[in-house]
Amino acid sequence: MTTTTxxxxxxxxxxxxxxxxxxxxxxxxxxxxxWWLLMIGALALLALAFxxxxxxxxxAFNQPTPEGIPAEDRAAFEATRNEVYQAANLYTSGQFFGxxxxxxxxxxxxxxxxxxxxxxxxxxxxxxxxxxxLAKLAVAALCGxxxxxxxxxxTVPATAVFLxxxxxxxxxxxxxVQRAIMxxxxxxxIWGMFGVSLGVLLRSQIGAxxxxxxxxxxxxxxxxxxxxILEQQLGWxxxxxxxxxxxxxxxxxxxxxTDLPGEPAWWVGGLVxxxxxxxxxxxxxxxxxRRDVS
Amino acid sequence: xxxxxxxxxxxxxxxxxxRAVDGLSVVVEPGRVTGFLGPNGAGKTTTLRMLLNxxxxxxxxxxxxxxxxxxxxxxLRHVGAVLExxxxxxxxxxxxxxxxxxxxxxFPARRADEVLDLVGLAPAAKRKFKGYSxxxxxxLGIAAAMLGxxxxxxxxxxxxxxxxxxxxxxxxxxxxLADQGRTIFVSSHLLSEMELLAHDxxxxxxxxxVAQGPVEQVISGMAxxxxxxxxxTPQPEKLMAELGSAATAQPGxxxxxxxTGVDAPAIGAAALRASVELHELVADRxxxxxxxxxxxxxxxAIR
Numbered sequence: 001m002t003t004t005t006x007x008x009x010x011x012x013x014x015x016x017x018x019x020x021x022x023x024x025x026x027x028x029x030x031x032x033x034x035w036w037l038l039m040i041g042a043l044a045l046l047a048l049a050f051x052x053x054x055x056x057x058x059x060a061f062n063q064p065t066p067e068g069i070p071a072e073d074r075a076a077f078e079a080t081r082n083e084v085y086q087a088a089n090l091y092t093s094g095q096f097f098g099x100x101x102x103x104x105x106x107x108x109x110x111x112x113x114x115x116x117x118x119x120x121x122x123x124x125x126x127x128x129x130x131x132x133x134l135a136k137l138a139v140a141a142l143c144g145x146x147x148x149x150x151x152x153x154x155t156v157p158a159t160a161v162f163l164x165x166x167x168x169x170x171x172x173x174x175x176x177v178q179r180a181i182m183x184x185x186x187x188x189x190i191w192g193m194f195g196v197s198l199g200v201l202l203r204s205q206i207g208a209x210x211x212x213x214x215x216x217x218x219x220x221x222x223x224x225x226x227x228x229i230l231e232q233q234l235g236w237x238x239x240x241x242x243x244x245x246x247x248x249x250x251x252x253x254x255x256x257x258t259d260l261p262g263e264p265a266w267w268v269g270g271l272v273x274x275x276x277x278x279x280x281x282x283x284x285x286x287x288x289x290r291r292d293v294s
Numbered sequence: 295x296x297x298x299x300x301x302x303x304x305x306x307x308x309x310x311x312x313r314a315v316d317g318l319s320v321v322v323e324p325g326r327v328t329g330f331l332g333p334n335g336a337g338k339t340t341t342l343r344m345l346l347n348x349x350x351x352x353x354x355x356x357x358x359x360x361x362x363x364x365x366x367x368x369x370l371r372h373v374g375a376v377l378e379x380x381x382x383x384x385x386x387x388x389x390x391x392x393x394x395x396x397x398x399x400x401f402p403a404r405r406a407d408e409v410l411d412l413v414g415l416a417p418a419a420k421r422k423f424k425g426y427s428x429x430x431x432x433x434l435g436i437a438a439a440m441l442g443x444x445x446x447x448x449x450x451x452x453x454x455x456x457x458x459x460x461x462x463x464x465x466x467x468x469x470x471l472a473d474q475g476r477t478i479f480v481s482s483h484l485l486s487e488m489e490l491l492a493h494d495x496x497x498x499x500x501x502x503x504v505a506q507g508p509v510e511q512v513i514s515g516m517a518x519x520x521x522x523x524x525x526x527t528p529q530p531e532k533l534m535a536e537l538g539s540a541a542t543a544q545p546g547x548x549x550x551x552x553x554t555g556v557d558a559p560a561i562g563a564a565a566l567r568a569s570v571e572l573h574e575l576v577a578d579r580x581x582x583x584x585x586x587x588x589x590x591x592x593x594x595a596i597r
Contacts, residue, residue, distance in 0.1 A: 009405060009408060011371065011400075011402070011405065011442065011443065012400070012401065012402050013400070014368065014399065014400020014401075015400055020397060020398055020399070020400045021398055024395070024397035024398035027390070027393060027394045028383075028386075028394050031386050031387070031390040031393075032383055032385045033385055112383060116381075116382065116383040117378060117381045118381060118382060120377050120381050121381055121391075121438060122398070123347070123348060124346060124369065124377075125369070125398045126398055127347045127363060127366070128364075290350055292343070292348065292349040292350060293343070293348040293349070294339075294340075294343060294348065294349060
């Protein structure tokens with residue numbers, strides 16, 4: 001144990017700040033346990049989701065359209081029987097829970113700074129707090145992209161094998177399918193950023209996690225049920241369109257391969273998601289800039 | 295940033311009901327250890343956090359080498375700070391904690407190992423932070439502060455949780471760093487420790503400055519200007535007569551005499567001349583503890 005530094009240490013020339021910060025944030029993730037716990041969760045639920053989607057596709061391919069239902073519902077039913085729709089749905093399996101886990105990773109990346117009081121060290125190193133939050137947004141998006149790559153690498157062969165059993169082509173060459181897979185990547189990236197934004201807004205780790213999961217799992221379903229009841233009771237057709245303002249529904253809409261009758265176009269979902277990230281992230285950055293760290 | 299002088303000017307922090315820091319103006323010089331003293335709740339931590347851009351002041355400014363912390367280019371190369379004992383992720387190893395900081399600051403990763411060696415924490419480098427003792431956490435904090443080899447070191451209660459050996463180590467380290475010309479600004483409520491460590495002290499209470507200056511000056515200044523000498527003798531009247539009118543005596547404990555106005559050598563010489571027997575002759579140096587209690591008396595710590 002020495003008490004003095006004999007010669008001044010060589011610290012070298014620092015690289016560009018954004019890259020430094022992103023490297024640091026990435027190190028924060030891989031030097032703790034949360035990332036692989038979330039990844040295992042996401043992959044386990046991916047397997048479950050693929051199974052459910054496969055059963056759904058099997059049902060759609062084999063069942064005749066029921067007689068005596070309204071023409072509108074009939075059209076929707078026919079559309080789900082579309083091979084391309086089912087292929088896109090299978091290729092993007094696991095999205096619902098995958099997005100939730102990416103969001104949780106984003107939340108943890110931000111809130112652990114306060115939970116473990118590392119915000120002090122982080123902001124001492126980088127007093128420019130907005131740069132820190134931007135780096136977290138970028139790294140969360142990156143992690144989302146990695147999970148997307150992982151899930152897609154699993155769903156692509158699985159789907160191709162499944163479709164082959166029905167003597168159907170893989171449809172990987174079809175633009176709607178390619179588009180759905182690409183948009184799925186966008187969804188994963190956006191939900192990671194969404195998590196970071198939520199984390200800045202709700203600084204408490206437990207509070208933010210519980211709120212996000214509850215809203216994601218229960219809130220979405222609850223609002224959909226309420227809207228359906230309103231639509232049926234009051235006869236207001238437009239009411240059900242409100243559900244597309246919910247982030248989870250918007251991202252599901254974004255990755256649909258084909259446009260189902262009665263649903264908005266896929267890019268509406270994309271716009272809704274981007275709006276959420278811009279508003280929540282912007283608000284988070286503004287609040288974080290002046291907030292006291294103690 | 296050339297010299298590493300810390301200048302705090304009119305610094306104020308108003309929370310909803312409490313004025314934690316109230317128009318504080320102090321200067322901390324480089325090459326010295328400056329103790330920042332005050333009872334708990336006096337506003338020490340808030341002041342340090344404002345200095346480091348972690349808390350936004352209501353009014354006033356704080357600069358390090360003439361620059362606000364937020365405006366420093368690569369702050370860790372100029373200023374190192376140790377703020378709270380538990381400031382690392384519980385599940386991350388000490389080494390990884392430092393590497394995360396290195397990555398953000400643009401330092402090579404081996405710098406993490408160098409500072410771990412510096413603070414004697416290398417054997418625990420790969421252990422998770424939750425397994426660290428309080429003393430090890432403080433050492434990790436110092437290691438993090440030393441990553442950029444800064445000219446200015448700011449420490450908030452660094453002796454907290456250290457055992458006597460650790461406190462001694464800390465004292466030697468901070469003294470050595472000050473001797474290298476660095477600015478060492480260290481807060482504490484352990485006053486006896488500051489008396490051994492600090493060259494200068496700044497004393498605050500209720501968010502306001504009470505005293506500042508070199509330790510000796512603050513102590514003697516508050517002790518009424520003169521040094522008291524405790525004398526024990528069977529012939530007090532004879533001794534006082536020999537000392538003359540310059541000296542005044544007050545009765546002390548157990549029949550001792552507390553003499554002010556003359557120093558101990560003068561009393562010894564007078565006793566020799568008058569052939570007075572002396573049983574005790576001690577310069578009664580007021581300690582910082584007593585001065586501190588007198589200075590901050592009546593200013594409630596809990597507001």
